[in-house]
Amino acid sequence: MQQQQIQRDQVKFCYELLSELTIPQKQVCNAIAFNQNKELLLVCCDNNIKVYQFNDGYLKLIQILSKSRFTITVLTFFNYNRKCQFLSGSCDSFIEVRSINQLRSQKYIQKLDSHKRAISCLVIGQNQKMFLSGSMDQKIKLWSCYQQNQGSCQWSCQQTIKGHMNSVYALDINSKQNKAVSCGYDDKMLIMEIIQNMETYQLVLKQKISLLNFSFRILFINDSDFIFQSYCGKNLQLLQQDQNEKYVITQFLPVQCKSQPCNIFFKPQYINSKGFFACKNSQNLNFVYHNPVNNELVLLYSLSFDNYEQYGSLSEDGEYLITWDQKLEKIEVRKYKIIDDQNN
Known part of the structure; x- marks a missing residue:
């Protein structure tokens, strides 16, 4: 069991941009949400909600809710x-x-x-x-x-x-x-x-x-422990209960963060099937694994954007990442990809 956990956190992966599936979108998209079976995608566009049919990365607009x-x-x-x-x-x-x-x-x-x-x-x-x-x-x-x-x-x-x-x-x-x-x-x-x-x-x-500072992001990674990302902080914090059932910080994990502002939206997500969670921090989306054997956090991968005005969501299985880029004014589709070192 312990060997399986060690092997799991050593899997290398990335989220590959599918540039051919990019959609122009000028209106601000603060929130994006997949349904459970990733057949539908909701995208807020200022004061409207666009409903897309989602099929293997392809987005088809089926309704606009005013x-x-x-x-x-x-x-x-x-x-x-x-x-x-x-x-x-x-x-x-x-x-x-x-x-x-x-x-x-x-x-x-x-x-x-x-x-x-x-x-x-x-x-x-x-x-x-x-x-x-x-x-x-x-x-x-x-x-x-x-x-x-x-x-x-x-x-x-x-x-x-x-x-x-x-x-x-x-x-x-x-x-x-x-x-x-x-x-x-x-x-x-x-x-x-x-x-x-x-x-x-x-x-x-x-x-x-x-x-010491406020935060936009907090997330349970199991039924008792949760993580906390302070505003543009250099570390991700793990909180666990002590013997008196009080929560204390037990780990500071250094994560990627460019020294720029951040925004309130883009919720952190735990992807159970892949054993990691994703948490935005300024211009970076950090993917972190929690090892249940030693209760330690491990930074697996960091996706770096060229600006902090990014809003998005992962599908429940973690296969797809959808983001809206304010600078490009586009909805972008990325797909989970395992990196094979032997072929790179």
């Missing part, structure tokens, strides 16, 4: 009763629930209006029946889905967490759906427990950590 005059900031797919739906948040503070089956009607299923300022982050739980949203209004909202009949549900805000003193920038939930973490512009990190009782949920603040 919204309001406010920019869309976050997108995420989820499944309800085996029906593909998605959530979108925007600068008008609203979260909309839409169904893929109702694209032509341009109608949303539900509009959620509990926040007071722009939606900055959103993460849905493993069971697809609860999610957390963060906003520039400094609040975290917990939402749950109550089934109204066999075909639909109603989302409602069950709880508001006011632990941050400035904008909430990032959120994540572990796969067991019993822990959540957040970070914001107030240089604080919140560790929360998620308690479920039948169809109701509750967040309990367990720990507040003061940081």
Whole structure:
């Protein structure tokens, strides 16, 4: 088992640009999202959402969803009763629930209006029946889905967490759906427990950590440990629980980062099938492996862009990376490729 883990982190790979599949796109794309089987791709374009059919890297535009005059900031797919739906948040503070089956009607299923300022982050739980949203209004909202009949549900805000003193920038939930973490512009990190009782949920603040700098990115890499990337920091930080069940930093991993600004969007992702996670840092997208044998992080590969205004997403299996480049004003497609040293 240990030998398998060592061999796994030694696999060399890259994400090869498929230049023939590039699509011109002038409008700003803050958020991009694949559905689970990577057949569909959502791309926010200022205040609209473009829906693409995705087939082995080829993108075919099938629908444009018109919204309001406010920019869309976050997108995420989820499944309800085996029906593909998605959530979108925007600068008008609203979260909309839409169904893929109702694209032509341009109608949303539900509009959620509990926040007071722009939606900055959103993460849905493993069971697809609860999610957390963060906003520039400094609040975290917990939402749950109550089934109204066999075909639909109603989302409602069950709880508001006011632990941050400035904008909430990032959120994540572990796969067991019993822990959540957040970070914001107030240089604080919140560790929360998620308690479920039948169809109701509750967040309990367990720990507040003061940081040297704020961050846009935080991610669980298993059910207990998570990583934290400070703003344009030279190191990626691993946090684990000590004997008193308090989270402490246990590793600083040097990562690639050009000394330029970064942006709030482009969420980190864990790719389970490939055993690594991807986390943006300024002009670099760093791919990191967590070795469960010795609990160490290993930098496997770093994709360097020529500017920091990059927004994107990986497919769930990690085979494709889709990004929008502000400088080039293009949507670019990259494919995972194993590098064979014997042929290079």
